Amino acid sequence: MVKMVVYGRGCFDQTQDILTPHRKADFPFIFIVDDIFKGNNALINRIPLSGTDKIVYASAADEPKTRQVDAIANSLKEAYGEVSGIIGIGGGSMLDLAKAVALMMTNPGSSADYQGWDLVKVPGAYHVGIPTLSGTGAEVSRTTVLTGPQRKLGMNSDYTPFDQIILDPELIKNAPKNQRFYTGMDCYIHCIESLTGTYLNTFSQSYGEKALELCEEVFLEKDVWDDDSDDKLMMASFHGGMSIAYSQVGVAHALSYGLSFLLGTKHGIGNCIVFDQLEEFYPEGVAKFKAMVKKHDIDIPKGICANLTDEQFEKMIDVALFLEPLWENALGKNWRDTITRKKLRAMYEKM
Helix, strand or coil, X not given: CCCEEEECCCHHHHHHHHHHHHCCCCCCEEEEEEXXXXXXXXXXXXXXXXXXXXXXXXXXXXXXXXXXXXXXXXXXXXHHCCCCEEEEEECHHHHHHHHHHHHHCCCCCCHHHHCEECCCCCCCCCEEEXXXXXXXXXXXXXXXXXXXXXXXXXXXXXXXXCCEEEECHHHHCCCCHHHHHHHHHHHHHHHHHHHCCCCCCHHHHHHHHHHHHHHHHHHHHCCCCCHHHHHHHHHHHHHHHHHHHCCCCCHHHHHHHHHHHHHCCCHHHXXXXXXXXXXXXXXXXXXXXXXXXXXXXXXXXXXXXXXXXHHHHHHHHHHHHHCHHHHHHHHCCCHHHCCCHHHHHHHHHCC
């Protein structure tokens, strides 16, 4: 679990006070920032740089890749030897990138070597997450999802979670409508998957139910998006991330990983594309999802698999089937009786 949490409007201004006790000699803090903020002085000028501290801009146009993580970590080790800490500022992709770079500052080899469960054996550099979008739960999850040469899979470990998160709802204000919806639905969908899964326990249920309640309030019940909506979505993301930390996601995430690996579909959009077709598995959750889509006038892409080759379908199916814990959570230990390659092909063809 994340060791320290600061929440509140304007708490981003506490960043310097939070970081200072963790500075090691002259080693810098590295701020990994979504390049959408490049030139946004209202945010960038508030980042407390000192000494050799550095901002590294990264694009969220594509989800984090193992080669990107390795390149950043290797360049930092060459330039500084070690760092005082890694601070991620952005949406889920930036937070995952920061977590992965922090781990690779202290672990040998490539980040691709650690895609899986509990393969990381050495604590990473001190790392802090500051979300500017809410929904993914990346700020509290024990994974950092990466696309590698063979698969899309997280570095799932007890060393992955941030040491500190700074949750300032002012930072998610005025997020683009579609982006806010897609990331918010990531939270909603993984709560549905957690709460209906075979891995469900009282810990994950308590967090998942609260996250689901908040998602339904802001996306179904409220008619105007306001500061209260941002506050509640940020807390839905936190609670949703905590829920899946002690359970697991399910069918939607397994299938969306295949889309992301082959087509580069962003995680939130991919989950929406998949979930839109999953009445068989989550009938009540999908019905409410469709109501949210209609209420917020969101366009869910269709036909993205229309022109794929047999080989491409097979690759997506390979990626989806590799995520065995997700299928077991969704359908139990005998999930292979239901989920065949033929069935997955038919499901992907609908998208």
